[in-house]
Amino acid sequence: MKNESRLYHKFRPAPYYGGIATADAVGCSFLCAYCWNYFRNENPAAQGRFQEPRDVAWHLLDIAQRKNFRRFRVTGSEPILGEASLGHVVQVIRMISDERPDSLFILETNGLMLGHRREFVQALKFPNLAIRVCLKGTDPESFARVTGSRADFFEVPLAGLRALQEADIEAWPALMEDLFSSEQVRSFQALLAKQGVRGDLELESLEPYPYVIKNLQQRNIQLVVP
Ligand code: SF4
Numbered sequence: 001m002k003n004e005s006r007l008y009h010k011f012r013p014a015p016y017y018g019g020i021a022t023a024d025a026v027g028c029s030f031l032c033a034y035c036w037n038y039f040r041n042e043n044p045a046a047q048g049r050f051q052e053p054r055d056v057a058w059h060l061l062d063i064a065q066r067k068n069f070r071r072f073r074v075t076g077s078e079p080i081l082g083e084a085s086l087g088h089v090v091q092v093i094r095m096i097s098d099e100r101p102d103s104l105f106i107l108e109t110n111g112l113m114l115g116h117r118r119e120f121v122q123a124l125k126f127p128n129l130a131i132r133v134c135l136k137g138t139d140p141e142s143f144a145r146v147t148g149s150r151a152d153f154f155e156v157p158l159a160g161l162r163a164l165q166e167a168d169i170e171a172w173p174a175l176m177e178d179l180f181s182s183e184q185v186r187s188f189q190a191l192l193a194k195q196g197v198r199g200d201l202e203l204e205s206l207e208p209y210p211y212v213i214k215n216l217q218q219r220n221i222q223l224v225v226p
Contacts, residue, residue, distance in 0.1 A: 001084040002050045004091070009040060009048035009076075011059040013067045017106060021063040023056055023092075025077040027085075029112050030147040032136060033215040034176060034206050037076040044077075053091035060092075061099055072096050073106045080113045080120065090123050097126055107131045112153065114160030121163045131171040132202065133161040138180055138188035145219050146179065158195060165198055172199035178206040178223050179216075 001007075010024040026037065027044040040047045051059075060072050079089045093105050105126070111133040114120055124131065135158070137143025140151035147153075164171035173192060177185065189201050206212065206223070216223065 001081070001088065004084070004088055005050035005052050006056075006085060006088050007044060007048040008051045008056065011056075011063060013063050013069065014073075017071050017073075019067060019069045020071040020073050020106070021060040021067070021069050022072075023060055023074045025074050025079065027081060028078040028110070029081055030078070030110055030136065030149050032147050033219045033221055034146070034179075034212050036207055036209065036212070038211060038215065041077065053088050054095060056088075056092045057095035057099070060096060064100065064103070070100065070102055071104050071106060073108060075108055078110050078112070079107060080109055082113065086113075086120055086123055093124075093126055093129055097128055101128070103128055105129050108134060109160075110134055110136065110147075111157030111160035112149075114163055115156035115158065116160075118159065118163040121160075121167045121169060124164070124169055125167065129169070131164055131169060132174050133157060133164070133171055134174045134176075134204070135161075135188075136176075138175070138184045138191075142180070142184075142221075145221055146176075148219075158192075158197070161197055162195060165196075172202060173197060174202040174204055176206055177203035179221060181224055 007026045008023055009026055012022050014020050014022040026040045026047045028041045080086050096103055136146045140154040143154040144151035161173055
């Protein structure tokens with residue numbers, strides 16, 4: 001962040017969610033072994049250009065208009081790193097929501113800061129915002145290996161997801177299926193249910209880029225072959 005501006009490296013139409021105007025930002029509180037934006041997030045200061053919220057909204061609205069999309073997102077990074085980046089993304093969502101009341105903004109987050117600063121969720125109350133909380137491990141040990149973060153932070157994103165749901169914000173959990181056995185997934189679903197998390201666990205698939213495979217090997221993470 002620089003004042004209200006955040007680093008972005010690309011704006012593009014993407015085929016996911018049936019067609020979505022996409023902004024690729026850089027910078028994350030984790031460095032996941034499978035991150036498709038790994039190298040940019042490893043060294044964010046060397047990437048992209050700082051963009052003010054109105055510029056981000058303008059780029060996304062322009063793409064949506066040209067492609068006849070009604071969905072919007074920011075991806076490739078963690079949108080909420082602290083107060084400044086929260087304020088930035090909230091402004092982007094508000095501008096798009098004002099301009100396109102028919103839109104749906106899908107916010108993809110790792111949930112860490114929402115669990116650490118639960119009051120942040122109050123800024124995310126928009127009727128056309130849906131939040132996908134990408135959980136990284138099924139237990140503290142796998143969480144630490146995947147994210148490169150401390151194992152004792154495992155519970156923090158779960159607290160963030162619960163805080164969103166307790167505030168009646170549409171939010172659901174997601175997990176990278178390829179790294180976990182069906183037994184691990186089942187016991188994680190049971191843990192989520194025990195913690196009162198609502199909604200199905202969305203299972204994502206990994207993109208096996210060569211550097212992703214290398215990162216997984218270096219962190220001693222096995223791909224689970226179905
Ligand atoms: S949380 Fe997402 S953006 Fe951040 S390093 Fe992990 S996969 Fe990449």
